[in-house]
Amino acid sequence: MSKSPEQENNFQGVIGKTIKDSEPSFEIPNHPGEDAPNIVIILLDDTGFSQLGCYGSSIDTSNIDALAAHGLQFTNFHVTPLCSPTRASLLTGRSQHAVGMRAVSNFRTGFPNMLGHITNQAATVSEILNTYGYATFCVGKWHLAPMEDCSAAGPFSQWPLGRGFDRFYGFLEGETDQFNPSLTKDNHHIDPPAKPDDGYHLSEDLVDNFLAMVGDLKGVRPDRPFFAYVPFGATHAPHQAPQEYLEKYRGKFDEGWDITRDQWHRNQLKLGIIPEGTKLAPRNPGVDAWEDLPDAQKKLAARLQEAFAAFLDHTDDQIGRIINGLRDIGQLDNTIVILLSDNGASQEGGPFGVMHEMKFFNGILEKPDEAVERIDDIGGPHSHTNYPWGWAQAGNTPFKWYKQNTHEGGVHVPLIIHWPEGIEESQNGQLRNQFANVSDIAPTIYELLGITPPDTYKGIEQLPVTGHSFAHLLNNAEAESNNKVQYFEMAGSRAIIAEDWKAVTRHIQGTDYDEEPWELYDLSSDWSECNDLAESNQSKLKELQQLWWDEAHKHGVMPLDDR
Structure with missing residues (x-):
């Protein structure tokens, strides 16, 4: 008696001539354990450090604020400066360059740092957790597959279901219209289930599908935990919201960006979100004083900011639906909710803002006197707006x-973690000021679950997970960060943070990388990068520049490419 060579190699029974002289063997599916927590990662898009209420804003984000009040709020959290690279690092626990995603997935360059997708040498959190028995859902924006592979013809290997998710509902590209989205369900494209005139909005649809997926799972397998990745289209342009949300913010920003920025800065100091004495950085080049703007430009800019605020407020209410839905089925307390943004607020609206963001990408400058004629369309289904640099x-x-x-405005964003059964009640509402980076989230999840990432996955040797777990910070406010050195790079702009020091250079396309000036900041006293010490401490600057090159070689950053 022997095993048949046609049987799966893991068959442990015995196959004889008849059933009487055979022994069955049943493969037991993996299960992470009865107490294994659910995990929900909520990713906001293009949401800056100060735009949530609990980070100083005057925008109503009461549901997110409640997560922070009953969880932990991280004040020194960093990401990459762009969406696809952050998502790749978030889902793998590795450098974005190392996994083939130095920029957006819309193109490939023929080099390992820009594959247009996550290398199969870097298994995602969803792939790994799925092998441990987790159900896995993705609802929202993907933007991690080559765009030429995102038609109905596929191939589908880098779509969500090809990278470890059981179910997907959302859109594959970098942005979509919130009232008339390009939708994909699992591995096929679909039409939206309703029209704007029916009250349809994508963010609501995404949450409907999230709740349905969780309900389908828990209704049949209440013992099985899930990992859900919820990357909203919000607050990436187009900034669109239901009419009642737009009306809520009418006139709220007529005082302009200078007064608003000053007020949010004072709120941050009062809340302790930024260190005492942190200065408000001067206006960026191209941002004029609000009082100097022509009336048409003020009117347009204020209305564009109203649309953004309405969009964020509406998104916050959808996040509230996620939380309430988990609470209603008794799952909230043992769910790790991680909320973050993928990068800082976007400059893609140009100096004046745009009625249609594609004008910015195509080099078309829309003047306020032209755009203001359609001001009542802003935020609705007949607009595709983004706000100006000042906002x-x-x-x-x-x-x-x-x-x-790669300055702080591009990479320093909010992070909130809520987990009632895992974070002691005494820690609720506390701040964590230790440095952390987006690549640290996956290793943190693995440590909390007691999982060791495999050396090989589906027969493919894996890159090492290079992020640093911060699980030890959840119940210890005084512990030190495990992440001591973090590099940044985006289209030639570079930076490195080594504990309290940061060196940074802003690259201009086509200029010589070796000739560009670097800036040096002591972050222990200068979070907002106002006091450049490059001239007065050249030895420290040279040390950090060399450290950047060392890290770049380690993480596969080269070749530098500003295309």
Whole structure:
């Protein structure tokens, strides 16, 4: 008697001539354990450091604020300056360059640092947790597959279901219209289930599908935990919200970005979100004083900011639906909710803001006197708006620069973690000021679950997980960060943070990388990068520049490419 060679190799029984002289063997599916927590990662898009209420904003984000009040709020959390790289690092626990995603997935360059997808040498959190018995759901924006592979013809290997998710509902590209989205369900494209005239909005639809997926799972397998990745389209342009939310913010920003930014900065100091004495960075080049703007430009800019605020407020209410839905089925207390943004507030609205963001990407400058004629369309289904630089910098208060830049305005964002059964009640509402990076989230999840990432996955040797767990910070406010050195790079702009020091350079396309000036900041006393010490401490600057190159070689950053 022997095993048949046609049987799966893991068959442990005996196959004889008849059933009487055979022994069956049943493969037992993996299960992470009765007490294993659910995990929900909520990813906001283009939401700056100061735009949530609990980070200083005047925008109503009461549901997110409640998560912070009953969980932990991280004040020194960093990401990459762009969406796809952050998502790749978030889902793998590795450097974005190392996994093939130095920029957005819309193109490939023929080099390992820009594959247009996550290398199969870097298994995602969803792939690993799925092998341990977790159900896995993705609801929202993907933007981690080559765009030429996202038609109905596929291939589908880098779509969500090809990277470890059991179910997917959302959109594959970098942005979509919130009232008339391009939708994909699992591995096929679909039409939206309703029209704007029916009250349809994508964010609501995403949460409907999230709740249905969780309900389907728990209704049949209440013992099985889930990992859900919920990357909203919000608050990436187009900034669109239901009419009642738009009306809520009418006139709320007529005082302009200077007064608003000053108020949010004072709120941050009062809340302890930024260290005492942190200065408000000066206005970025191209951002004029509000009082100097022509009336048409003020009118347009204020209305565009109203649309953003309405969009964020509406998204916050959808997050509230997620939390209430988990609470209603008794799952909230043992669910690790991780909420973050993918990068700082966006500069893609240009100096004046745009009625249609594609004008910015195509080099078409829309003047306020033209755009203001359609002001009542802003935020609705007949607009595709993004706000101007002045409001984007306000969203990054107290920092300078924006998304796409390696200064703090591009990479310093909110992070909130809520987990009633895992975070002691005495820690509720506390701040964590230790440094952490987006690549640290996956290792933190693995440590909390007691999982060791495999050396091989589906027969493919895996890159090492290089992020640093911060699980030890959840119940210890005084512990030190495990992440001591973190590099940044985006289209030639570079930076490195080594404990309290930061060196940074803002690259201009086509200029010589070796000739560009670097800036040096002591972050222990200068979070907002206002006091450049490059001239007075050249030895420290050279040390950090060399450290950047060392890290770049370690993480596969080269070749530098500003295309």
